[in-house]
Amino acid sequence: MGQKRARDPKAQVTEANKRKKAVKSDAASSDDHGPVGVENLNWKEVAMPDRMEDAEGFFGLEEIEGVDIIKQSDGGVHFKAKSGKPTQSIIKPPSEDDGEEWGGFSDEDSSKKSPATEKTPAATEVKEDKKSKKDKKKEQNKAKKEEQKSKEQKPKEQKAKESKPAQNQNIKAGLSFAALDDVEEDDGVDVSAWDGLNLSPETFTALSKMKFSSPSAIQKASIPAILDGHDVVGKASTGSGKTLAFGIPIIEHYLDKRGKQEEQSDKSEKNKTPIALILSPTRELAHQLGKHIGELIANSPDTNARIALVTGGMSIQKQQRQLATADIVVGTPGRVWEILSTGTGLIRKMQKIQFLVVDEADRLLSEGHFKEMEDILNALDKHQAGDIADADQEEEEEAPSHRQTLVFSATFHKDLQQKLAGKSRWSSGDMLDNKASMEYLLKKLNFREEKPRYIDVNPESQMAIGLKEGIVECPAMEKDLYLYSVLLYYPKNRTLVFTNSISAVRRITQLLQALQLPVFALHSNMAQKARLRSIERFSSPTANPSSILVATDVAARGLDIKGINCVIHYHVPRTADAYVHRSGRTARAGESGKSILICAPDEVVGVARLAGKIHAKKAKKADGADGPSKKVPLESLDIDRRVVSRLRPRMALAKRITDSTIAKEKVNTEDNWLRAAADDLGVEYDSDEFDQSKGRGRGRGGGRERRDKEASETSKSEMAGLRAELKQHLSQRVNIGVSEKYLTAGRIDIDALLRGEGNDAFLGHLDPLTF
Numbered sequence: 098m099g100q101k102r103a104r105d106p107k108a109q110v111t112e113a114n115k116r117k118k119a120v121k122s123d124a125a126s127s128d129d130h131g132p133v134g135v136e137n138l139n140w141k142e143v144a145m146p147d148r149m150e151d152a153e154g155f156f157g158l159e160e161i162e163g164v165d166i167i168k169q170s171d172g173g174v175h176f177k178a179k180s181g182k183p184t185q186s187i188i189k190p191p192s193e194d195d196g197e198e199w200g201g202f203s204d205e206d207s208s209k210k211s212p213a214t215e216k217t218p219a220a221t222e223v224k225e226d227k228k229s230k231k232d233k234k235k236e237q238n239k240a241k242k243e244e245q246k247s248k249e250q251k252p253k254e255q256k257a258k259e260s261k262p263a264q265n266q267n268i269k270a271g272l273s274f275a276a277l278d279d280v281e282e283d284d285g286v287d288v289s290a291w292d293g294l295n296l297s298p299e300t301f302t303a304l305s306k307m308k309f310s311s312p313s314a315i316q317k318a319s320i321p322a323i324l325d326g327h328d329v330v331g332k333a334s335t336g337s338g339k340t341l342a343f344g345i346p347i348i349e350h351y352l353d354k355r356g357k358q359e360e361q362s363d364k365s366e367k368n369k370t371p372i373a374l375i376l377s378p379t380r381e382l383a384h385q386l387g388k389h390i391g392e393l394i395a396n397s398p399d400t401n402a403r404i405a406l407v408t409g410g411m412s413i414q415k416q417q418r419q420l421a422t423a424d425i426v427v428g429t430p431g432r433v434w435e436i437l438s439t440g441t442g443l444i445r446k447m448q449k450i451q452f453l454v455v456d457e458a459d460r461l462l463s464e465g466h467f468k469e470m471e472d473i474l475n476a477l478d479k480h481q482a483g484d485i486a487d488a489d490q491e492e493e494e495e496a497p498s499h500r501q502t503l504v505f506s507a508t509f510h511k512d513l514q515q516k517l518a519g520k521s522r523w524s525s526g527d528m529l530d531n532k533a534s535m536e537y538l539l540k541k542l543n544f545r546e547e548k549p550r551y552i553d554v555n556p557e558s559q560m561a562i563g564l565k566e567g568i569v570e571c572p573a574m575e576k577d578l579y580l581y582s583v584l585l586y587y588p589k590n591r592t593l594v595f596t597n598s599i600s601a602v603r604r605i606t607q608l609l610q611a612l613q614l615p616v617f618a619l620h621s622n623m624a625q626k627a628r629l630r631s632i633e634r635f636s637s638p639t640a641n642p643s644s645i646l647v648a649t650d651v652a653a654r655g656l657d658i659k660g661i662n663c664v665i666h667y668h669v670p671r672t673a674d675a676y677v678h679r680s681g682r683t684a685r686a687g688e689s690g691k692s693i694l695i696c697a698p699d700e701v702v703g704v705a706r707l708a709g710k711i712h713a714k715k716a717k718k719a720d721g722a723d724g725p726s727k728k729v730p731l732e733s734l735d736i737d738r739r740v741v742s743r744l745r746p747r748m749a750l751a752k753r754i755t756d757s758t759i760a761k762e763k764v765n766t767e768d769n770w771l772r773a774a775a776d777d778l779g780v781e782y783d784s785d786e787f788d789q790s791k792g793r794g795r796g797r798g799g800g801r802e803r804r805d806k807e808a809s810e811t812s813k814s815e816m817a818g819l820r821a822e823l824k825q826h827l828s829q830r831v832n833i834g835v836s837e838k839y840l841t842a843g844r845i846d847i848d849a850l851l852r853g854e855g856n857d858a859f860l861g862h863l864d865p866l867t868f
């Protein structure tokens with residue numbers, strides 16, 4: 098099997114590589130050996146940003162330097178290397194032959210392959226004698242490892258050549274371009290800590306290249322159980338590697354299945370069925386899951402598993418095309434169901450999946466996703482279902498599921514946890530309330546085993562080990578000021594600010610922009626491309642290290658952005674789970690991070706209760722006492738009063754600018770709306786008359802309307818004045834008690850100031866916050 102895999106590299110890409118090899122020697126010697134053809138020029142692949150993966154039909158880009166183009170009298174074009182002789186090639190109109198670069202998503206030439214004899218990975222597999230299966234696999238792995246070792250001893254040059262096909266294959270899979278950078282094979286780390294997990298050499302190589310030297314606790318516990326064919330319910334803290342806990346076994350299954358198909362010469366694209374459906378509650382998370390598993394594939398030699406991303410906000414036709422040849426489908430329930438229900442036979446294909454993964458299960462199985470989840474789960478288990486028309490008419494028939502169901506989250510509320518762990522019985526009854534709906538969906542998951550393996554690697558704490566939690570108390574009307582102060586206290590931190598509403602995201606983003614901070618917004622009313630763009634700008638390694646993302650809870654779950662040092666809860670989260678997930682955007686994968694709640698006095702009691710709930714087990718253990726501890730593990734952070742008072746004038750100006758901009762936008766939108774309505778009714782619209790009639794109405798909201806109106810009436814010159822004044826403030830450091838006349842009077846470390854050390858937002862000594 099190993100040999101076959103070694104032979105498998107895609108002919109197309111190998112061709113391209115051969116071409117490149119020829120080019121390099123041609124180009125290098127063009128001076129000596131005469132002209133080179135257009136296809137033989139020294140083209141270099143251009144690394145594409147991740148978001149290009151969504152560009153319709155855009156496959157890749159190559160560039161070339163140092164070539165002169167000479168026009169001929171017959172209309173042809175010659176090439177000449179700048180320092181060399183003219184070349185002979187003539188640009189031809191594109192012909193079919195020129196299409197060799199384009200592979201798209203159905204790039205394999207299925208006509209060359211023998212017809213498929215689809216072998217469904219059925220429940221019988223799990224009943225196989227596990228011991229003999231394991232022994233067999235161990236032997237295979239040993240052989241494969243030896244083969245891999247001998248490969249690794251090949252000269253570096255040759256290895257580099259071999260790594261190319263894997264790169265291009267993954268471009269075909271439409272995933273992370275970031276992962277496609279050339280990785281030197283000997284750049285990997287020692288991965289012997291993964292030895293006991295019975296993984297393939299391909300996965301070992303990928304883990305080594307990804308520098309994952311050892312499995313996380315959830316990976317160590319879940320991977321063997323999943324490889325052994327069990328249903329698994331996995332609970333582990335945020336950022337602890339749950340994605341690969343199910344991603345690795347899926348890829349292992351793919352490699353296994355591909356091996357079997359190779360043995361049977363069964364490679365038909367047409368009869369291909371996906372092996373896994375991974376459901377996620379948000380689009381961003383689905384993209385990230387695809388990207389993360391895509392990186393594993395990209396780093397795994399000769400592995401060409403294809404991932405289809407099926408989320409809203411993107412072209413449905415493209416997703417349908419991708420889905421037809423996908424090995425792994427990652428999506429949000431709404432769009433997945435939208436595509437499945439188009440009646441093109443996809444349901445029948447999806448019924449053959451080996452893995453159903455429900456990520457962030459407590460969210461997916463609760464309100465909001467009920468209808469689509471129910472539809473998807475029903476469709477997966479319908480007997481002989483072809484398309485939705487058939488499915489609707491058929492009698493619902495329950496059959497034991499052949500697939501494995503994998504359910505993961507950092508939080509499972511108690512009831513769900515007990516049900517999943519098989520500790521309490523399903524109740525039948527009224528399906529209308531939320532709890533009953535969840536129970537109903539749980540039953541619909543249709544585990545293949547009576548009791549799934551329940552793996553909880555952190556029963557005591559849901560929070561990441563490296564996370565510090567703090568609380569800043571402030572007057573209710575001064576949250577903006579305190580938020581700004583905290584941001585200035587931690588100037589070189591990448592910070593995620595959570596609010597409870599879209600309008601707050603908009604307002605705070607504008608406010609911080611007015612204060613010249615590098616800030617981006619994320620909420621569900623933004624267009625999908627804008628959402629992804631915000632995340633990309635915020636998370637890019639080249640982004641400002643002080644970048645701020647202001648978001649609703651759409652960013653609370655699952656998002657894995659490297660280098661977030663600080664999470665600020667501008668609004669107190671509505672539930673304890675939301676607090677856990679929001680805070681979990683920092684201190685990931687063993688890193689450290691801070692989570693800071695900004696609290697008005699009347700929110701403090703609720704916050705203490707919330708924190709007590711989250712830390713109850715840990716506190717109980719520490720105290721050795723019964724019941725929740727009174728000690729709340731949130732550190733109280735004291736913001737220096739001088740800082741607050743010195744920042745007040747800036748904030749007042751920034752607020753006036755922001756309020757006025759927002760009010761103007763609102764008035765314009767309202768005005769446009771009323772004008773359109775008046776047009777529709779065929780009446781004349783008079784804004785003054787309308788304002789007067791509004792003014793006659795009394796009651797709630799009148800004050801705000803008046804304020805909005807006043808703000809919207811700030812003239813252009815007033816706005817310019819406000820902006821100039823604010824600019825003036827922002828051009829100076831915030832002086833916290835230093836005489837600027839006598840800088841050398843001893844209260845300031847001049848050397849440090851000249852070296853640019855310390856917090857350059859302030860002038861004078863500032864005690865750092867206690868964590």
Ligand SMILES: Nc1ncnc2c1ncn2[C@@H]1O[C@H](COP(=O)(O)OP(=O)(O)OP(=O)(O)O)[C@@H](O)[C@H]1O
Pocket residue numbers: 308309310311312313316333334335336337338339340341506507654655656657681682685686
């Ligand atoms: N074995 C490992 N060693 C080091 N880093 C790892 C390992 N496995 C995964 N990671 C990294 O850990 C980070 C978090 O992983 P992942 O997103 O899967 O966490 P999670 O448990 O799903 O978090 P959440 O609950 O927030 O969704 C990722 O950046 C991933 O690359």
